[in-house]
Amino acid sequence: MNACVDLIERSVAPDASWIRPDIFADQALYRLEQERIFGRCWLLLGHESQLPEAGSFFRTHMGEEPILVTRTLEGEVRAFLNLCRHRGAQLCHEDRGVAKSFNCRYHGWAYACDGKLLAAPGEKQLYYGELDKEEWGLVRVARVESYKGLVFGNFDPDAEPLADYLGNMAWYLDILLDRRAGGTELLGVQRWRIPANWKVVAENHVGDEYHVGFTHGSQLPRPIRSRAAPIPMAREIRPELGHGIGVDVIPEDVSPGERGGFDEEVNEYLRSIAGEMKERLGEMRPRLFPIHGLVFPTLGMIPILNSIRVIHPIGPGEVELWSYCMVDRDAPQQVKDILVQRSIAAFGPAGAFEQDDSANWTGVTRNTVGQQARKHRLNLSMGLGHEGEVAGLPGEVGLTASDINQRGFYLRWVREMTGGPA
Amino acid sequence: MTPVDAQLLADLQLWYAREARLLDERRYDLWLEMVDVGVRYQVPTRYLTAQGNVGDFGAWTVDRELTQAADVFLIDDDYEGVRTRIERLQSGMAWAEMPPSITRRIVGNVEPGEVLENGGIEVFSALMAFKSRGPRERSFLTAQRRDLLGRSDGDFRLRRRTVIIDDTVLMGENLSIIL
Numbered sequence: 290m291n292a293c294v295d296l297i298e299r300s301v302a303p304d305a306s307w308i309r310p311d312i313f314a315d316q317a318l319y320r321l322e323q324e325r326i327f328g329r330c331w332l333l334l335g336h337e338s339q340l341p342e343a344g345s346f347f348r349t350h351m352g353e354e355p356i357l358v359t360r361t362l363e364g365e366v367r368a369f370l371n372l373c374r375h376r377g378a379q380l381c382h383e384d385r386g387v388a389k390s391f392n393c394r395y396h397g398w399a400y401a402c403d404g405k406l407l408a409a410p411g412e413k414q415l416y417y418g419e420l421d422k423e424e425w426g427l428v429r430v431a432r433v434e435s436y437k438g439l440v441f442g443n444f445d446p447d448a449e450p451l452a453d454y455l456g457n458m459a460w461y462l463d464i465l466l467d468r469r470a471g472g473t474e475l476l477g478v479q480r481w482r483i484p485a486n487w488k489v490v491a492e493n494h495v496g497d498e499y500h501v502g503f504t505h506g507s508q509l510p511r512p513i514r515s516r517a518a519p520i521p522m523a524r525e526i527r528p529e530l531g532h533g534i535g536v537d538v539i540p541e542d543v544s545p546g547e548r549g550g551f552d553e554e555v556n557e558y559l560r561s562i563a564g565e566m567k568e569r570l571g572e573m574r575p576r577l578f579p580i581h582g583l584v585f586p587t588l589g590m591i592p593i594l595n596s597i598r599v600i601h602p603i604g605p606g607e608v609e610l611w612s613y614c615m616v617d618r619d620a621p622q623q624v625k626d627i628l629v630q631r632s633i634a635a636f637g638p639a640g641a642f643e644q645d646d647s648a649n650w651t652g653v654t655r656n657t658v659g660q661q662a663r664k665h666r667l668n669l670s671m672g673l674g675h676e677g678e679v680a681g682l683p684g685e686v687g688l689t690a691s692d693i694n695q696r697g698f699y700l701r702w703v704r705e706m707t708g709g710p711a
Numbered sequence: 712m713t714p715v716d717a718q719l720l721a722d723l724q725l726w727y728a729r730e731a732r733l734l735d736e737r738r739y740d741l742w743l744e745m746v747d748v749g750v751r752y753q754v755p756t757r758y759l760t761a762q763g764n765v766g767d768f769g770a771w772t773v774d775r776e777l778t779q780a781a782d783v784f785l786i787d788d789d790y791e792g793v794r795t796r797i798e799r800l801q802s803g804m805a806w807a808e809m810p811p812s813i814t815r816r817i818v819g820n821v822e823p824g825e826v827l828e829n830g831g832i833e834v835f836s837a838l839m840a841f842k843s844r845g846p847r848e849r850s851f852l853t854a855q856r857r858d859l860l861g862r863s864d865g866d867f868r869l870r871r872r873t874v875i876i877d878d879t880v881l882m883g884e885n886l887s888i889i890l
Contacts, residue, residue, distance in 0.1 A: 384758040384879065477756055477783030481881035506804030609880060614783050630787055634795075639754065639786045639886035641799055644807035647885045655847065 293321050294707050301703050305696035306673050307666040310657030313486035319605040325705050326586050327352025331441040331454045333588040333599050334358050334368055338438065338474035338618065339385070344402050347385040349611070350601045351442055356430065357381045357391070358440070361403040368430035368442045369404050380427070400427050437466035438473050457528035457683040458584060461536065464574050465592050468566045471619035475597070476629060479612045481638040485650035487587060487602040488702070490610070493646060494581055494589035495533035496525050496694030499671065504645050523580035525687035525694050531701025533694030534582035548578060549593060558624045573681050585701050595632040606654055612637050669695050716823070723834055724821050726867050731816040734889055739797045742889070747861050747868040752793050754786040754874045754890065773875065785886060796889070807887040813843045814888055831870060834858045838874070842888055850883025852876055854890060
């Protein structure tokens with residue numbers, strides 16, 4: 290533990306203006322992350338729309354832990370470790386579906402959607418009626434809370450409420466989640482493995498407007514598809530608590546549709562909801578267009594292309610990225626279809642943007658494993674000391690492209706890893 | 712069992728071999744000539760799901776595992792999308808393919824399906840695709856292709872392709888090559 294604290298203090302500058310790649314490669318740090326980051330932070334499980342009826346379920350992960358998320362017969366969302374309490378066998382093997390109960394295939398213990406142990410074969414004859422079924426229900430994820438459709442879990446029973454954890458970030462998330470009365474829904478999930486450290490992926494989501502011009506050079510001279518326009522530059526905003534978001538502030542004389550370069554069908558839809566948005570979000574927020582962001586530690590988002598994703602760590606050198614399309618639930622089907630097609634043309638494993646991102650993340654991870662590379666600092670100093678404020682925008686703002694959000698991410702990471710107050 | 716049209720099968724096998732070679736040789740310009748301007752090129756996502764009626768093998772369909780109505784694909788391109796995907800490589804900044812991946816596509820199990828009234832033909836085939844970017848970046852996948860080929864100027868043109876990857880989680884960093 291002390292060795293880890295020493296390593297962390299040696300590897301991240303007090304102002305996070307540099308880091309050493311030890312934090313990407315070290316096995317002991319990775320194990321500590323599982324406990325201190327993934328064991329204590331609020332992690333995205335999914336969206337209420339993925340559980341449309343009683344008995345709906347899907348599988349996911351929290352850190353490296355396999356998780357089963359269900360909707361109970363009473364309509365409540367619950368999350369469990371996906372293992373049978375009897376001998377630890379994997380309980381649910383399907384990715385998603387609807388079930389009345391979950392039966393372990395090893396010895397047949399059966400659990401209800403709310404996690405209660407319903408029955409064990411031979412309860413009377415073999416256990417002499419002495420098995421305490423109350424005691425042997427599924428292991429619940431200690432806390433499950435929703436924020437406007439997004440469902441989060443936390444292993445720490447003493448964790449602060451989700452709303453406090455999100456802090457000012459919620460004000461920005463509402464631009465996506467609360468702009469319409471009907472809320473949002475998640476469509477599908479693209480899942481793929483990238484041999485990269487999870488923080489390399491996370492820091493690219495939380496900030497890093499800087500990389501767009503070069504990494505995504507293949508997309509700049511021409512649009513992703515003939516009907517898409519180039520992505521505008523974002524302002525980097527560090528709401529607080531290690532979360533970060535990049536937003537485009539749309540000038541008064543430009544419509545959000547024009548700014549985003551959407552199809553006419555989408556523009557028309559955006560015009561049709563402008564009044565509702567203003568009513569729900571006020572004057573300022575309808576003019577903010579979130580481009581990218583991250584809820585610490587691993588909920589990434591590319592809102593301008595309708596993608597939200599979870600960066601699941603699988604050892605220090607690999608992640609499994611789960612990317613969902615998020616759309617307004619009450620949008621016309623045609624609008625949803627256009628947005629989805631646009632999203633996956635740009636993001637996901639075959640996306641014109643993300644192919645090149647994944648190549649970078651892999652390269653960083655692979656090439657900083659060596660003992661020599663690990664000794665050297667990597668730079669995160671852009672805009673340090675030039676943070677500012679913009680009236681009406683909660684949080685600190687990078688006045689132009691800036692590493693402000695990545696510094697916030699790593700400072701939060703250090704606080705969590707060294708056990709200090711968040 | 713319908714009798715096999717030996718000439719048709721030979722023509723199809725040759726067409727698929729040529730397509731695979733052009734892609735492996737990165738002659739995307741020539742490959743694009745094999746693609747109809749009305750093409751739909753899709754790669755569904757795939758999930759582990761329970762089968763409906765376990766006693767009935769007829770209900771054990773692959774389709775249940777694939778992208779459903781409210782769902783996403785990995786790729787869902789029209790001709791414009793396919794062309795843009797290829798033009799991207801010519802930008803000189805498509806880093807995932809710079810330098811280009813070394814690839815090998817092996818297409819087998821070519822099975823002609825239904826012949827449509829307009830002369831189009833459904834074809835099932837199996838694909839093995841290998842991609843190497845050096846010894847530490849190698850990936851391999853297998854997939855079913857469900858194609859619809861049209862005919863024009865005496866040759867086949869790809870009108871529809873659905874690539875069903877034999878995995879729920881895509882391995883190998885990204886999908887930067889045409890399947």
